[in-house]
Each structure stands twice: as C-alpha cells, then as structure tokens.
Amino acid sequence: MKNKLNISLIIPCRNEAEGIGHLVQRALQIAAEVIVVDNQSTDKTALVAKKAGARVIKEPRVDKLGIGYGYSLVKGMKAATHEIIVTLDGDGTYPLDQVAEAVKFLQKNCLDMVLCSRFPLVDGQAISLWRQAGVWVLNSEVRLLYGRALSDILSGMWVIRKPALGKLHLKQGGWNLSPEIKLAAALNQDLALDEFHIHHYEREFGQSKQKLVLTGLEHLWFILTYRLQTLWSALFASANKSWKLSREVGA
Numbered sequence: 001m002k003n004k005l006n007i008s009l010i011i012p013c014r015n016e017a018e019g020i021g022h023l024v025q026r027a028l029q030i031a032a033e034v035i036v037v038d039n040q041s042t043d044k045t046a047l048v049a050k051k052a053g054a055r056v057i058k059e060p061r062v063d064k065l066g067i068g069y070g071y072s073l074v075k076g077m078k079a080a081t082h083e084i085i086v087t088l089d090g091d092g093t094y095p096l097d098q099v100a101e102a103v104k105f106l107q108k109n110c111l112d113m114v115l116c117s118r119f120p121l122v123d124g125q126a127i128s129l130w131r132q133a134g135v136w137v138l139n140s141e142v143r144l145l146y147g148r149a150l151s152d153i154l155s156g157m158w159v160i161r162k163p164a165l166g167k168l169h170l171k172q173g174g175w176n177l178s179p180e181i182k183l184a185a186a187l188n189q190d191l192a193l194d195e196f197h198i199h200h201y202e203r204e205f206g207q208s209k210q211k212l213v214l215t216g217l218e219h220l221w222f223i224l225t226y227r228l229q230t231l232w233s234a235l236f237a238s239a240n241k242s243w244k245l246s247r248e249v250g251a
C-alpha cells in the first residue's frame with residue numbers, strides 16, 4: 001500500500017476480538033507496522049488480529065489488580081521496529097485518521113513526545129460526565145503538584161520517539177502507565193513534548209474493562225507518590241553532587 005507512515009502503531013488488548021480485526025485492517029492502511037499486544041485475552045483477540053495482518057505479541061504479566069495495560073504497552077513499544085511509535089486502544093475510540101497529523105506535529109516541531117489530548121471534547125457524549133470529572137480532578141492534581149497544565153493525563157494515545165523511551169524508566173504494569181509516561185516525560189529536561197488535540201469516539205464494540213472508582217483512586221495516589229519519589233530522587237542526586245564536590249575541593 002502506498003503512502004504508509006514509517007511508524008509502529010502499538011495496540012494493547014484484552015478481549016477485543018469483536019472489533020480488533022477491523023481496527024487492524026484500517027491501521028495497516030496508514031502504518032508500516034501494527035503491533036497488537038495481547039494480555040491474557042480469553043477470546044480470539046490474538047487470532048483475529050494476526051489474521052488481519054498485525055504482528056501479535058503476548059504479554060502474560062499483570063499487576064496486583066489483574067491489569068496488564070502498562071506491561072503490554074512497554075513490551076509493544078520496546079518491540080517496535082520504527083523510530084516513531086504511536087499508541088492507541090483496541091476499541092476504536094481513538095482517531096486513526098489523526099495519526100498522520102499527530103506524527104507530522106512531532107516531526108515539524110522537533111519533539112520527542114506528543115500527548116494526544118481528548119479535551120476539549122469534540123463530541124460531548126463520547127466520554128461520560130463521571131469520567132470527564134475524574135480526568136479534570138487528576139489534571140488539577142498534576143497542575144498543583146507538578147506545575148504542568150496538561151489537559152488529558154489519561155489519554156491512551158501518544159506519539160513518542162523510541163530513543164526517548166529509554167530515558168523514562170517506566171515501571172507501572174497497570175493503568176498507571178498512562179499517567180506515568182506523561183509525567184516522566186514532562187519532568188525530563190532533555191525531552192521536548194507538546195499536546196495535540198484529537199477527536200474521541202464512543203467504544204465501537206464490547207465493553208470497557210474499567211472499574212472507574214478503583215482506577216481513579218489508584219491514579220490519584222500514584223500521581224501524589226510519583227511526585228514525592230521524583231522530588232526525593234532529585235534531592236538525593238543534588239546532595240550527592242554537593243558532597244562529591246566538597247570532597248574534591250577538600251582533597
């Protein structure tokens with residue numbers, strides 16, 4: 001197919017057999033590589049994705065709540081063969097038709113990462129009011145603790161250059177990978193990032209696996225403790241540096 005982007009598109013999946021075939025077919029119209037990372041699906045997700053032309057990787061690990069979203073994304077991004085990586089969900093909610101624009105935005109502005117933001121919502125119905133309120137609370141927490149005005153800390157779509165990945169030291173295996181990757185990139189002085197506005201659609205098939213309150217609380221706690229951890233590491237690094245310097249001067 002002509003005019004494919006030289007990118008790797010990563011799709012983490014659990015039980016998306018109903019819609020993944022169609023999504024992969026559409027994705028392969030635009031991306032040179034489509035990787036579906038199957039995490040303990042009990043349906044035919046892997047088979048359907050493979051038949052549709054995706055490269056399928058299995059990721060068996062899950063976090064203590066039984067979620068493997070983060071493990072799967074990291075495994076998929078590491079397996080990417082192209083320098084530019086785009087992630088999105090396997091439920092058709094993120095806009096394949098804006099992938100090219102988002103990649104162009106990264107290249108034109110010499111960025112390392114583009115956070116694809118669903119807000120302000122183009123279609124107010126696409127995300128429930130509960131979820132919108134939850135994202136607003138978490139965005140506010142990020143603004144307060146990190147001083148960064150990100151408009152969608154939970155978006156599942158981003159564009160990242162593979163070399164930037166190695167600088168982020170990602171550890172979250174579950175849903176917290178989504179805030180972790182954005183916060184790690186925002187805190188890294190060596191990386192340039194910006195936001196790109198995207199459309200968002202209602203789920204085409206199947207059902208969300210989300211336990212909203214539990215996941216929301218998990219995010220709230222993660223965003224707080226990650227800030228404390230990163231502040232502590234920065235403090236430790238600077239104390240260590242001054243100590244080494246004073247020893248050199250004293251020697």
Ligand SMILES: Nc1nc2c(ncn2[C@@H]2O[C@H](COP(=O)(O)OP(=O)(O)O)[C@@H](O)[C@H]2O)c(=O)[nH]1
Pocket residue numbers: 011012013014015016037038039066067068069070072073088089090091156207208209210
């Ligand atoms: N790898 C992996 N993917 C998951 C898991 N749970 C959900 N997903 C995928 O992550 C994406 C988002 O999940 P979804 O249930 O739609 O959550 P929502 O978008 O927050 O409602 C979809 O592609 C799911 O198939 C999991 O435990 N592991």
Ligand SMILES: [Mg+2]
Pocket residue numbers: 089091093203208
């Ligand atoms: Mg979804």
